[in-house]
Amino acid sequence: MNPVNSAILDPTVGWGILAAFSVLWVWLGWFWGRRAKELDDYVLAGRRVGLALGTATAMATWVTSNTTMAAPQLAYQMGIWGMLGYSLGSVGLILFAPLARRIRALMPGGFTSGDFIRLRYGKTAWRVFLAISLFYGLGWLISLGMAGGILINALTGIDYRLGMSVILAICVLYTMLGGLRAVIGTDFIQTLLILFGIIVLAWLAIDAVGFERMHEAVVEERPELLNLLMPAAIMFLFNNLLFGVGEIFHSNVWWSRAFAFDKGVGFKAYLTAGIFWMPIPVVAGFIALAAPALDLNVPAPDMVGPLVAANLLGVGGAILVFIVVFSALASSLDSLLAATSDLVLQDIYRGHLQPQATAEELRRAARWVVVGLGLVAWLLCLPRLTSLAALLHFTGAFVASTIWPIAAGLYWRSTNPTGAMAAMLLGTAIGLAAYFLIGFYVAALVSALVSMCIVLASTWLAPRDFDWSSLNERRY
Amino acid sequence: MTVSVNFLATMVSIALAVTLVSPFILLILWFRDWRKGRLW
Numbered sequence: 001m002n003p004v005n006s007a008i009l010d011p012t013v014g015w016g017i018l019a020a021f022s023v024l025w026v027w028l029g030w031f032w033g034r035r036a037k038e039l040d041d042y043v044l045a046g047r048r049v050g051l052a053l054g055t056a057t058a059m060a061t062w063v064t065s066n067t068t069m070a071a072p073q074l075a076y077q078m079g080i081w082g083m084l085g086y087s088l089g090s091v092g093l094i095l096f097a098p099l100a101r102r103i104r105a106l107m108p109g110g111f112t113s114g115d116f117i118r119l120r121y122g123k124t125a126w127r128v129f130l131a132i133s134l135f136y137g138l139g140w141l142i143s144l145g146m147a148g149g150i151l152i153n154a155l156t157g158i159d160y161r162l163g164m165s166v167i168l169a170i171c172v173l174y175t176m177l178g179g180l181r182a183v184i185g186t187d188f189i190q191t192l193l194i195l196f197g198i199i200v201l202a203w204l205a206i207d208a209v210g211f212e213r214m215h216e217a218v219v220e221e222r223p224e225l226l227n228l229l230m231p232a233a234i235m236f237l238f239n240n241l242l243f244g245v246g247e248i249f250h251s252n253v254w255w256s257r258a259f260a261f262d263k264g265v266g267f268k269a270y271l272t273a274g275i276f277w278m279p280i281p282v283v284a285g286f287i288a289l290a291a292p293a294l295d296l297n298v299p300a301p302d303m304v305g306p307l308v309a310a311n312l313l314g315v316g317g318a319i320l321v322f323i324v325v326f327s328a329l330a331s332s333l334d335s336l337l338a339a340t341s342d343l344v345l346q347d348i349y350r351g352h353l354q355p356q357a358t359a360e361e362l363r364r365a366a367r368w369v370v371v372g373l374g375l376v377a378w379l380l381c382l383p384r385l386t387s388l389a390a391l392l393h394f395t396g397a398f399v400a401s402t403i404w405p406i407a408a409g410l411y412w413r414s415t416n417p418t419g420a421m422a423a424m425l426l427g428t429a430i431g432l433a434a435y436f437l438i439g440f441y442v443a444a445l446v447s448a449l450v451s452m453c454i455v456l457a458s459t460w461l462a463p464r465d466f467d468w469s470s471l472n473e474r475r476y
Numbered sequence: 477m478t479v480s481v482n483f484l485a486t487m488v489s490i491a492l493a494v495t496l497v498s499p500f501i502l503l504i505l506w507f508r509d510w511r512k513g514r515l516w
Contacts, residue, residue: 050514052505059498080479080487087491181516188506195499202492211488215481226484228477262514276498279491286488 008310008318014156014163017322022170025186025330026177032185033178039359042179042366043111043342044260053184054261054269055276060187060331061253062093062277063194064140068321068328069147071285072305074236076298079218079225079289081233086281088237089244093274096248100258100266102410106471113255113406114347119471120409121417128424129405130347132398133250137340138377139395144333145381147302151325154306155318164381167326171333172374175341176367180260183334190331197324198284201309201317205287208312209294217293225289236441239396243444246399249406253339287312341369396444397435401427403448404455412459413466419458427451 036042049057067086074082107116113133118126145164152163174182218225248254258266288304294311298304306325310318345366350357357365405420431447438446509515 045516048514049516050509052502052509053516055505056502080484184516188502191502192499195495199492199495202488202495206488211481211485215484219478223478226478228479272501276494276501279494282488282491283495286484289484 008315009156009322011156011158013315013319014152014158014322017319017326018152018166018170021323021326021330022166025170025174028186028189029174029176029178029182031178032181036179036181037363039363039366041181042363043338043345044256045180045184047260048262049184049257049260049265050262051265051268051272053188054257054265055272056191057184057187057257057331057335058093058254058270058273059277060191060194060328061335062089062248062273062332063191063280063328064144064147064332067281068194068198068284068325069151069302069305071281072288072308073301074281075225075285076288076291076301076304078233078236079222079230080228081230081237082225083282083285085233085237085240086285087278088241089281090274090278091241092244092246092248093270093277095245096254096258097267097270097274099249099407099410100254100261100270103255103258104261104263104266106410106468107259108472109474110259110471111256111346112343113250113252114343114351115473116255116406116409116471117420118347118351119473120466121405121420125405125417125421125424126347126351128421129250129402130343132402132424132428133252133343134340136247136251136395136399137336137343138380141333141336141340141373141377142380144329144336145377146384147325148329148333149381149384150302151306151322151329154303155310155322160384161382165378167329168333168374168378168381171330171337172370175334175337176370179366180256180338183338184260186334187331190327193327194324194331197320197327198280201287201313201320201324202283204313204317205290205308209290213293214289218289221292232439232441235439235445239393239441239443239445242400242403242448243393243396246396246401246403246444246448250399250402251339252343253335256339256342337370337373341366341373344373345369393440393443394435396440397431397447398428400431400444400447401425401451404451408455408459413468414463415455415459415466416462416464419455419462422458423451423454426454 071086117129145168148167149160149164152158153160287308290308306321309321401424405423408415427447427450430450431443434446435443
């Protein structure tokens with residue numbers, strides 16, 4: 001099927017929506033960022049973010065285009081378990097709640113997740129962690145950039161490369177102008193837009209097709225989607241849980257928020273965000289089960305969500321999907337750009353290249369790092385290499401290996417650097433082997449299991465007495 | 477073991493209900509933070 005011929009929206013409408021939201025996000029980015037003169041203000045929003053903005057930014061960042069586009073895709077491929085498995089991504093947010101509180105208490109002046117690994121486990125483990133974290137960050141950035149291009153192409157027929165370039169450029173611009181304050185402020189508005197959009201879409205899908213017809217058509221054409229004993233899907237459920245936990249525990253996206261939230265906010269914000277996030281993949285995903293009832297020709301599974309919405313709701317539905325996914329994309333892209341650029345700035349630029357850099361120099365460099373990162377992501381998004389879910393799950397083996405080194409490192413004095421490093425390296429290697437030999441749905445599971453065994457064994461065999469106060473580093 | 481239409485409807489309805497409530501709670505939290513001058 002030719003996407004241009006099948007596009008529901010006129011390209012002019014697509015450009016109009018893009019232009020309107022671009023102006024709004026960029027203006028807000030400038031407005032909120034204009035007073036951010038200090039490094040703390042720019043990269044950590046002054047470290048005083050309240051509960052409302054804290055909860056919304058955690059939700060919006062975790063509701064990515066991968067949720068709004070891949071949730072229907074997974075429902076279409078794995079049925080009930082696909083949706084429920086994706087919902088378990090919220091466990092990561094909920095489990096991170098106590099960690100956020102502990103991170104804020106142990107490292108009141110911290111900047112990045114890399115700071116923790118360096119101070120807790122030393123420089124070699126820090127470099128291994130940076131390689132994993134930056135690889136994951138880039139992988140996520142690429143999947144988001146690609147999702148933007150695919151969505152715009154599917155709905156409006158605008159060329160994939162052009163759409164992807166515009167979305168990336170907008171997010172880079174307002175993140176560069178406003179830093180984390182712009183990211184968190186726009187996240188609040190984007191959360192409300194996403195929630196409103198998926199509620200309306202789900203409501204109208206139920207009204208137009210109904211559960212009876214949906215169920216009947218799926219039982220007739222693809223009964224495996226409603227089978228509670230679908231083995232690959234059950235593996236996916238556990239795999240996705242660990243993948244989500246790994247993503248959140250290690251990524252600077254979540255650590256930077258733990259540092260940015262006001263005292264006492266982190267725990268409540270992550271817990272509330274996790275509870276509110278849990279039903280979103282079901283609400284966004286179940287509409288894919290309407291595809292058999294509608295007798296839709298789905299050319300690629302990652303387009304099933306927009307296609308069902310557009311088929312059911314016509315131009316209005318296509319506009320709504322466009323706004324929802326654009327908001328979801330922007331809310332995650334900006335967070336990822338800001339957090340990954342912090343990691344590059346603090347851990348690569350200052351940590352390896354310019355150790356004597358002052359806060360003022362870093363403040364100036366921060367903007368250029370955001371631009372550079374956007375440029376790298378753009379170059380890697382140009383060829384549409386793989387499907388969204390495949391790219392996303394490839395990184396599962398990497399991130400799941402960090403769960404135990406981080407959790408144990410935050411709570412146990414006795415966990416040692418060699419064990420933490422071996423857990424990350426071997427967990428990733430064996431998780432990748434499982435990805436290629438068995439399937440994407442076991443990569444994170446195997447990686448986390450190997451990492452856990454190594455951390456537990458090494459902590460028991462060679463305990464170390466770590467001094468928690470050495471994590472309280474004051475740099476500037 | 478195929479899930480029934482009731483199971484599917486209940487699962488989606490519960491998810492929809494929680495999603496429906498969440499924006500209102502976020503707005504209430506925002507108003508409370510704003511009144512106390514603790515937005516950020």
